[in-house]
Amino acid sequence: MSAVRVAYYSPLPPSPSGIADYSALLLPALRERIDVAVAEPGKRPPRADIALYHIGNEPEAHGWIVDALRDQPGIVVLHEYVLHHLIAGITIGRGDGRAYLDAMERELGVTGRLLGLGVLDNLLPLLWETQPERFPLAGTVLDRAHGLIVHSRFVAERARAAGYDGRLWRVPHPAWPRPDVEPASDVGGDPLIGCFGHLNMNKRIPELLAAFASLRRSQPGARLLLAGPSGERFDLDRRLERLGLTDGVVRFPYLPESRMWSLMAACDVLVNTRFPTMGETSGSVIRALTLGKPLVVSDVGWFAELPDGVVLKVPVDELEVPMLEAAIGFAARHADELGRAAAAYVAREHSLERAADAYAAAIEVAAGGDAVDGQVLLRIAEAAAEVGHSDPSSLARAAFDAGIVE
Amino acid sequence: MRVAVCAPQVPFVRGGAEVMADDLVAALRSRGHEAELVTIPFKWYPGSRVLDQAFLWRLVDLTESDGRTIDRVIATKFPAYCVRHPNKVVWVLHQFRQAYDYDRTELSQFSESPEDRATRRAVERLDAVALGEARRVFATSQNVAARLARYNGIQAEVLPHPPQSLPYRTAASEGFVLSVNRLDRAKRIDLLIGAVRSDPSLRAVIVGDGPDRDRLEGLAAGLNGQVEFVGVVDGDDLADLYARCLAVYYAPVDEDFGMVPFEAFLSEKPVLTTSDAGGPLEVVTDRETGIVVAPDVDEVARACAYLVGHVDEAQAWGRAGRAVAERVTWDACVDALLG
DSSP, X not given: OOOOEEEEEOOOTTSSOHHHHHHHHHHHHHHTTSEEEEOOTTSOOOOOSEEEEEEOXXXXXXXXXXXXXXXXXXXXXXXXXXXXXHHHHHHGGGTOHHHHHHHHHHHHHHHHHHHHHHHXXXXXXXXXXXXXXXXXXXXXXXXXXXXXXXXXHHHHHHHHXXXXXXXXXXXXXXXXXXXXXXXOSSOOOTTEEEEESOBSGGGTHHHHHHHHHXXXXXXXXXXXXXXXXXXXXXXXXXXXXXXXXXXXXXXXXXXXXXXXXHHHHHOSEEEEOOSSOXXXXXXXXXXXXXXXXOEEEEXXXXXXXXXXXXXXXXXXXXXXXXXXXXXXXXXXXXXXXXXXXXXXXXXXXXXXXXXXXHHHHHHHHHHHHXXXXXXXXXXXXXXXXXXXXXXXXXXXXXXXXXXXXX | OEEEEEOOBOTTOOOHHHHHHHHHHXXXXXXXXXXXXXXXXXXOOSTTHHHHHHHHHHHOBOSEETTEEOOEEEEEETTGGGOBOTTEEEEEEEOOGGGTTTXXXXXXXXXXXXXXXXXXXXXXXXXXXXXHTOSEEEESSHHHHHHHXXXXXXXXXXXXXXXXXXXXXXXXXXXXXXXXSOOSGGGOHHHHHHHHHHOTXXXXXXXXXXXXXXXXXXXXXXXXXXXXXXXXXXXXXXHXXXXXXXXXEOOOTTBSOOSHHHHHHHTTOOEEEETTOBGGGGTOOBTTTEEEEOSSHHHHHHHHHHHHHOHHHHHHHHHHHHHHHHTOOHHHHHHHHHO
């Protein structure tokens, strides 16, 4: 008999999705442990013992995956908790406003439906653009999850709070192997501060620019490297001009993978701040830690779960800008110490082998666990009944507490 | 102190684990403690039955007995260590190896079916709970401790246990190689039989019984008495065989630890083992307390022949082994387990 077979639903390269990169990293290691059949959009679902669906917030990348999940429940890998943009895309975006209203109602009852109607009638701003974190709309996905894989306690707690009571595994985001790259020699600064990823309000770019402008007054040699596309409604150039930073900032809107690693390696300090958080992890953060770079993050969501000695965490409050400036300065002065802690942490907690092991365990349990639990509980119930036990459910609880059944 | 020693029992089977549990109870009693062996029959197949057995232990209440508190529980093996107690100490002889290092080998009981895979994962989960709640976890060897660390992320303290109490003595070698083991495939007694078959000057005496006996006797057929199966023997006879042998063969696949090397050493006999034997390698040092060879018939044959041709060296290695075995005492074990 062959190994347990999983139908694997995920965007894959060349899809410009962080989850595609994630799957490209994970799949070879997972294939060493489990029989994997990769599903493709528009094709028949692969035959398998269990399906695994990677869900993120982009409708273009994940709409077809949610469709497949609706047809066949399975394990959901929830890469971020807030899915409003995804749900809007696969409901309103497909001309099915009623489905959007249903999703809003599932989340907030009648109030949700009324808010949804307000959106459909253009009486309210688009909630997925203005305040998605208040209306995550993850319920549509959680309702069909036969098991849930998350990367953070943050998402696990929200899923439980939303009523998800099935199996749940927390699997740390695996780290990429440390690439053999030379630090880029065409950029420099004293220090060189790097920020990688989409550049927008959520990434606290205005606060970063303000902190950097202040830092430059005491350290005129400092440079800020911004690598990534800027948001549609985020005029980065004008902001740089207004702050007098045009000569202190180096921009790289789009980068191939090897160049990105090389630029990252050249930086003295990396910054990855954000608020609000959608419950996401960050591939950029994992890459920065892998390189052993001192890193400054916001003290929110998954980022807050990173150990204190490994990253510097800046609270999102009225002191955010001065704290960010201070943290960058501190990180530059203690780069070796922070970098060593970062590399050790990522090797210990984010190993690819460990993540693949955890996936294999989750897949095997989700595929066969219900049958096994049923057999064990039936035998317990039969034995309890035969001796006239008055509370067989207490026995079932004991089995659950011991991990014998889930 | 009132101490319950918890160990599973496979009816009609008695091996090193059973001896060790009995000896632990005796050692505790001899030091003034009230000690009792608590056991439940263990049948680990088919399918998910292994989980039922673990659940039985989970239901056992050992917080008190007859109105008096039980101060400590010492559990030795899966699934006995699933028992609940506020002062549980686990001294791991071995886990349910079919779920770990035996998995996907010919020694595994779990197939690739989703149900079997999920059962195996349930054993992992159960170990995490049962061992995680223990006040202290000891392992009988580095090998067992390494498995706990590798598969379960549990750091165990290594605490070897002394061998069974026998009237150990030594006598002049009568030239045979002795095997003392349960007769099953994992013990690889077929390597020894193959070695004897390849060299008419070699002789072996095989002590023990088990499911592989018919096959092994078949392998030894036609060897004109070069291999003798003596079955299960009592303590006096066993000590006598140890005393008279040339060396002791002990080469299971990645054994947890095993008492046989210490028993051989207390009889001042060297041990012949293999480089993949696991626990025995922690005390059998090549050319110091025995011979370590690759798990191969020809290699085992060459090692046996070397011992036959170098009796003085064999005696010296056996004497060196005695010093190793004498360092492990019940006093140290009891102090650690009750500490």
